[in-house]
Amino acid sequence: xxxxxxxxxxxxxxxxxxxxxxxxxxxxxxxxxxxxxxxxxxxxxxxxxxxxxxxxxxxxxxxxxxxxxxxxxxxxxxxxxxxxxxxxxxxxxxxxxxxxxxxxxxxxxxxxxxxxxxxxxxxxxxxxxxxxxxxxxxxxxxxxxxxxxxxxxxxxxxxxxxxxxxxxxxxxxxxxxxxxxxxxxxxxxxxxxxxxxxxxxxxxxxxxxxxxxxxxxxxxxxxxxxxxxxxxxxxxxxxxxxxxxxxxxxxxxxxxxxxxxxxxxxxxxxxxxxxxxxxxxxxxxxxxxxxxxxxxxxxxxxxxxxxxxxxxxxxxxxxxxxxxxxxxxxxxxxxxxxxxxxxxxxxxxxxxxxxxxxxxxxxxxxxxxxxxxxxxxxxxxxxxx
Numbered sequence: 433x434x435x436x437x438x439x440x441x442x443x444x445x446x447x448x449x450x451x452x453x454x455x456x457x458x459x460x461x462x463x464x465x466x467x468x469x470x471x472x473x474x475x476x477x478x479x480x481x482x483x484x485x486x487x488x489x490x491x492x493x494x495x496x497x498x499x500x501x502x503x504x505x506x507x508x509x510x511x512x513x514x515x516x517x518x519x520x521x522x523x524x525x526x527x528x529x530x531x532x533x534x535x536x537x538x539x540x541x542x543x544x545x546x547x548x549x550x551x552x553x554x555x556x557x558x559x560x561x562x563x564x565x566x567x568x569x570x571x572x573x574x575x576x577x578x579x580x581x582x583x584x585x586x587x588x589x590x591x592x593x594x595x596x597x598x599x600x601x602x603x604x605x606x607x608x609x610x611x612x613x614x615x616x617x618x619x620x621x622x623x624x625x626x627x628x629x630x631x632x633x634x635x636x637x638x639x640x641x642x643x644x645x646x647x648x649x650x651x652x653x654x655x656x657x658x659x660x661x662x663x664x665x666x667x668x669x670x671x672x673x674x675x676x677x678x679x680x681x682x683x684x685x686x687x688x689x690x691x692x693x694x695x696x697x698x699x700x701x702x703x704x705x706x707x708x709x710x711x712x713x714x715x716x717x718x719x720x721x722x723x724x725x726x727x728x729x730x731x732x733x734x735x736x737x738x739x740x741x742x743x744x745x746x747x748x749x750x751x752x753x754x755x756x757x758x759x760x761x762x763x764x765x766x767x768x769x770x771x772x773x774x775x776x777x778x779x780x781x782x783x784x785x786x787x788x789x790x791x792x793x794x795x796x797x798x799x800x801x802x803x804x805x806x807x808x809x810x811x812x813x814x815x816x817x
Contacts, residue, residue: 521559616645
């Protein structure tokens, strides 16, 4: 992705600017007749109308300058910027409007597409061909599962709240795989996890399963290879779930799942308790490491670097089957790519996928179907033609 333009024909913004005088009436007409950002082949044109001394596109695409300046048209309040946006891309961004020396980051007023996360919301640009997967949206034909709240006391992390997903048609007479989800509340709010599970189980793509969704109090402290966190998962949460629900006892029926620091927590817990969790689902794991010298990712990553360095030195065999995904627009793409051959060298079965997306919840949402259906395939995948 870059600012090089490769239009097969003249772009709409170019035709507009060449058509005649750009006055308020012409701008109004242009805005009414298009949706923004304007997606034309591999090009995306972002438009802003309003007062400002400077306008910048602020995005989260690693490798591309994070601040892209808009061009102002004459003395008008009309601004635009065009960049290359490869097919199937999904990019979150904001606009930085500088006026009187003060810069303000705002969501794109001309773009209704928003993505939410714990810090608020960003505008979203979809490259040609990208569609929000229909299995992430409410399906009235999918029978919904249920959510149960529980509290575990006396854990190494103190009292811990857990949200439990039970699939539709849950029966005590059956047995189920167990999915343990780090940052469970965020997966529910920002990655539509319950809807995804309801839909994929209904469509027979994923086996009916029970999920335990955790809610960390201090994820930066708990997740980077913290023995107390690993003990909470393996010695408290797992026995609690096995005692309370009819779960398969085999490691192959237990999966740890997490994104970013949650991916580190999943891998490190399985590493500390080998033979306990036979499945891992790791999304954009913050697997920072050093081959030589010091890490440049700052003190927050210090314990992560120590863990990943130790894991790379002696990985053992923490699990049997691992699904790994990462966005090509993430700064962590190098670390995730480099982890794949290491995992494979241990004899683990590894599936790795990349997407033209960044480090965000909707990227992780969009990969859930691929990951869950590979780790826990439903009856649909047992039908051969």
